[in-house]
Amino acid sequence: MRAGLLRHRITLQAPMHQPGEWGGADATEWQDVATVWAAVEPIAGREFFAAAQAQSEVTHRVRIRSRSDVRADMRVSFGGRVLTIDAVLSLDGGEMHLMCKEMN
Template structure:
């Protein structure tokens, strides 16, 4: 992987929920920053479709980052004002520890 390909600054977030320690009531889940890294963001395709009597749009693509052990498919990425929902975390085919490929979707269920 060439360092010049990693030209986008992205932020990973995870959904955190819990309980209020005083009242023991559930706290509304919120997205919390986990890491900020350099990445290659590559859009692949997009589509429009009807759902719930409205027109929705969705784009898909992939994000490539250097290997990290703390990235999970339940997280999301923020790049500028765009939200990318991570679909999977795929290690590189040779060593499995050089880089990660993260297929994403955007536009439907932006969290």
């Protein structure tokens, strides 16, 4: 992967489940895992419609260098936006694609 493509600074965050007050449901807080360079690309046109046919709501592809600690229950914080990770795809050449959905 060419370094010039990785022009966005993102933060990978993992969920930290904490017991709810008075024994209620768990509250989820997010902990920063790593801040890395990435290429954040909106899914457009044909790609979006192909993803929609697979019952997916993927809106962005985030390309990063391969890491062993990235999981599908994590999220990406990017420029005041939050993207939840739907799928983690490891590719040849030390590259990883995170298929994400933007939270409103």
